[in-house]
Amino acid sequence: MPAPCSLLSTRRAALAAMVALxxxxxxxxxxxxxxxxxxxxxxxxxxxxxGLLLGQxxxxxxxxxxxxxxxxxxxxxxxxxxGWPPVAGILAGMAVSGALAGLIGWPTLxxxxxxxxxxTLALCIAGGExxxxxxxxxxxxxxxxxxxxxxxxxxxxxxPEKFYYLAWGVxxxxxxxxxxxxxxxxxxxxxxxxxxxxxxxxxxxDMHALKVKMFVLSAMLGALAGSLFAHYVSFVSVQSFxxxxxxxxxxxxxxxxxxxxxxxxxxxxxxxxxxxVLSAFGExxxxxxxxALVAVVILCPEGLAGLWTRLRGARRPARRPxxxxxAKEVEHVA
Amino acid sequence: xxxxxxxxxxxxxxxxxxxxxxxxxxIAVIFKGSRTVNVVQGEFVVIGALVxxxxxxxxxxxYPVAALAGIVGGLLLGSFTEVAFIRPLIRRRAGExxxxxxxxxxxxxxxxxxxxxxxxxxxxxxxxxxxAVVNLAGATVRVHALxxxxxxxxxxxxxxxxxxxxxLGLSMMAAAxxxxxxxxxxxxxxxxxxxxxxxxxxxxAAAGILVAPLTEVNYQMGxxxxxxxxxxxxxxxxxxPLGAVAGGILIAMVEAFGIVFIASGxxxxxxxxxxxxxxxxLPNGLLxxxxxxxx
Numbered sequence: 001m002p003a004p005c006s007l008l009s010t011r012r013a014a015l016a017a018m019v020a021l022x023x024x025x026x027x028x029x030x031x032x033x034x035x036x037x038x039x040x041x042x043x044x045x046x047x048x049x050x051g052l053l054l055g056q057x058x059x060x061x062x063x064x065x066x067x068x069x070x071x072x073x074x075x076x077x078x079x080x081x082x083g084w085p086p087v088a089g090i091l092a093g094m095a096v097s098g099a100l101a102g103l104i105g106w107p108t109l110x111x112x113x114x115x116x117x118x119x120t121l122a123l124c125i126a127g128g129e130x131x132x133x134x135x136x137x138x139x140x141x142x143x144x145x146x147x148x149x150x151x152x153x154x155x156x157x158x159x160p161e162k163f164y165y166l167a168w169g170v171x172x173x174x175x176x177x178x179x180x181x182x183x184x185x186x187x188x189x190x191x192x193x194x195x196x197x198x199x200x201x202x203x204x205x206d207m208h209a210l211k212v213k214m215f216v217l218s219a220m221l222g223a224l225a226g227s228l229f230a231h232y233v234s235f236v237s238v239q240s241f242x243x244x245x246x247x248x249x250x251x252x253x254x255x256x257x258x259x260x261x262x263x264x265x266x267x268x269x270x271x272x273x274x275x276x277v278l279s280a281f282g283e284x285x286x287x288x289x290x291x292a293l294v295a296v297v298i299l300c301p302e303g304l305a306g307l308w309t310r311l312r313g314a315r316r317p318a319r320r321p322x323x324x325x326x327a328k329e330v331e332h333v334a
Numbered sequence: 335x336x337x338x339x340x341x342x343x344x345x346x347x348x349x350x351x352x353x354x355x356x357x358x359x360x361i362a363v364i365f366k367g368s369r370t371v372n373v374v375q376g377e378f379v380v381i382g383a384l385v386x387x388x389x390x391x392x393x394x395x396x397y398p399v400a401a402l403a404g405i406v407g408g409l410l411l412g413s414f415t416e417v418a419f420i421r422p423l424i425r426r427r428a429g430e431x432x433x434x435x436x437x438x439x440x441x442x443x444x445x446x447x448x449x450x451x452x453x454x455x456x457x458x459x460x461x462x463x464x465x466a467v468v469n470l471a472g473a474t475v476r477v478h479a480l481x482x483x484x485x486x487x488x489x490x491x492x493x494x495x496x497x498x499x500x501x502l503g504l505s506m507m508a509a510a511x512x513x514x515x516x517x518x519x520x521x522x523x524x525x526x527x528x529x530x531x532x533x534x535x536x537x538x539a540a541a542g543i544l545v546a547p548l549t550e551v552n553y554q555m556g557x558x559x560x561x562x563x564x565x566x567x568x569x570x571x572x573x574x575p576l577g578a579v580a581g582g583i584l585i586a587m588v589e590a591f592g593i594v595f596i597a598s599g600x601x602x603x604x605x606x607x608x609x610x611x612x613x614x615x616l617p618n619g620l621l622x623x624x625x626x627x628x629x
Contacts, residue, residue: 054431060431060434104610107610107614108610108613108614110614111613111614115568115613117434118564118565118568118609118613119609119610119613121561121564122565122606122607122609122610123606123610125561125602125606126602126603126606126607128602129599129600129601129602129603130600130603132599133599133600243557243561244557247438247442250435250438251435254431254435283449283450284446284450285446286442286443286445286446286449287443287446287447287450288443289442289443289446290439290440290441290442290443290444290445290446291439291443292439293435293438293439293442293443294419294436294439294440294443297423297432297435297436297439298419298422298423298436301426301428301432
């Protein structure tokens with residue numbers, strides 16, 4: 001059939017062009033832009049975690065800054081105080097975050113909607129305070145400095161442009177894994193649970209276990225992003241892990257479009273670049289950023305990725321598939 | 335544990351509890367009326383207080399007139415928020431997450447606007463009774479704290495009466511609970527929603543005016559107040575405004591006793607742990623009966 005083939009090739013060509021452009025950026029762009037784009041990739045990894053939960057399970061995770069902080073402190077404390085190799089710090093951060101998410105998710109993921117959002121928000125507030133109080137571990141407001149560059153024996157990521165490739169490479173890998181997860185049995189079950197919880201329950205999907213699993217995965221992505229952040233800026237302190245940071249991570253999937261993974265890249269670029277562009281307007285730029293966010297939510301209900309699809313005139317899939325179809329899909333996989 | 339210390343913590347908890355309760359009350363009223371979790375509520379508190387500060391300092395108005403103007407300011411800000419930002423989304427039948435996000439964006443913008451206009455400074459309002467204190471069972475309590483508790487209680491009771499016994503209050507509840515049915519009986523549901531936001535804005539401003547003599551108000555505190563208010567409202571059962579009072583007092587008591595008898599640095603850890611525990615153990619809130627709305 002010609003239509004799908006041409007669509008596929010257009011998509012591939014667009015993807016190839018994007019990869020080529022992204023590869024060329026550090027060669028031609030000013031260092032400030034490379035720096036912001038590296039942050040975009042780091043925010044993208046953390047935002048992907050939030051987006052997977054929100055887009056696939058309909059769960060609002062406002063605690064991502066805590067997991068991001070655990071990842072950053074595990075890397076900082078491990079490398080600086082304990083002399084660990086960087087990889088050990090990254091893995092430790094992911095393990096601790098995953099375990100904590102499981103421990104806290106088990107009771108709280110029985111809650112629904114706003115209440116779950118509040119539980120994660122409560123976790124974020126309490127976590128921020130603990131980071132501050134446990135200064136023997138985190139350095140409190142003085143933080144931990146002198147975090148070494150990431151070193152994988154063969155290659156050392158000690159220059160901004162090298163780190164740029166690493167951060168975008170990690171984001172690309174995470175996106176591919178997320179894509180496979182969504183297509184997997186667990187992913188389909190999660191979507192069924194989101195769209196038709198009653199039907200999913202009838203089909204004996206263990207919704208609670210699935211939510212906990214997704215929450216653990218989301219937290220581990222947050223920790224991975226935090227580790228990247230720590231090794232990139234070589235200094236961490238409590239200021240980077242507050243509620244505002246959780247909101248920033250939430251904005252990544254929401255602005256880009258929570259249901260499309262390409263939206264994660266668009267959302268990450270938005271939150272990393274737009275405040276920087278608006279800062280040219282001086283003190284008022286935070287007001288403009290808030291209003292830009294409001295405008296995106298009101299004018300583009302499916303995020304910026306949805307707007308792009310609409311501009312191309314393509315037919316968008318229905319916002320929520322009919323429950324019957326979803327139930328059949330689940331029956332198929334269950 | 336001395337008796338005086340105990341009473342001191344009790345009054346500190348009660349004072350903060352009513353502040354959280356008033357913020358939570360605004361959040362619950364708006365949630366009841368529009369299914370929106372209004373993250374802007376804390377900004378209503380800050381802006382309400384700062385309007386009064388401005389009117390007292392710049393215009394030299396007498397205190398009661400300035401306070402009234404502050405409440406009217408909150409009322410207008412609340413109505414504007416609904417008409418300009420929430421109404422287009424609800425007309426389009428947008429999801430709850432979209433409403434929450436618009437509200438987050440507005441909170442960011444408003445807090446930044448306050449920073450732009452009022453700067454980084456902190457502001458106090460004159461207290462009822464000045465700096466006078468009362469000695470109660472060995473504890474010193476400021477007269478204004480007692481005034482705040484009494485005004486908070488009066489506002490809560492007044493609101494309960496308004497929702498149960500006035501035509502307007504009943505219409506607002508009907509419009510929120512059963513919009514289609516309410517429209518059939520001739521209630522203008524959109525207007526009722528705007529009024530809900532107006533009421534929320536006025537309540538927020540009143541909370542700000544009451545608390546600003548005890549705690550300095552600055553551009554940063556809006557989100558923190560919203561979170562405590564939200565916690566209070568959820569603890570009490572989000573759709574039950576009176577529950578917000580019970581929730582607010584519980585959170586503030588845990589904070590106050592935690593600070594006095596355990597360690598001052600873990601104030602939020604105590605409050606938030608209690609919140610998570612109560613949510614898991616009592617999923618309908620402290621005063622909830624049926625399944626939670628919004629969940």
